[in-house]
């Protein structure tokens with residue numbers, strides 16, 4: 467089934483508290499630690515850190531690659547810096563990513579990072595986002611936050627192919 471030595475976990479993977487298979491090394495990023503802390507999960511986090519979870523930072527190279535690809539697919543705005551960190555970490559280590567976040571899964575697909583969702587089935591196809599002005603309806607292919615015609619903000623939508 468899973469062809470990997472380890473798993474990189476995002477915040478949602480820890481939040482739902484699912485037990486991970488004991489044979490894998492488990493890795494999270496510093497951003498995940500911060501998010502769990504913020505969500506009042508400190509006790510659970512301490513327990514995890516005391517047992518089997520390692521905290522590692524991704525390389526700058528991988529992070530740069532993740533950021534560049536997220537801008538191409540349009541996922542950039544949907545991804546937090548922590549999301550980008552865990553993607554870069556999975557890329558560095560060659561580990562499988564455990565996440566339920568569709569934008570993370572989408573980018574993992576683009577980057578050739580294997581992933582598995584905890585609840586839903588992972589996406590099969592890579593999709594792109596389009597950006598649409600909420601004022602005049604103009605469509606943009608790239609991540610534009612403000613319409614150049616009327617100055618209204620844009621909304622993201624999954625692009626139909």
Ligand SMILES: [Zn+2]
Pocket residue numbers: 599600601602603604613614615616617618
């Ligand atoms: Zn507009």
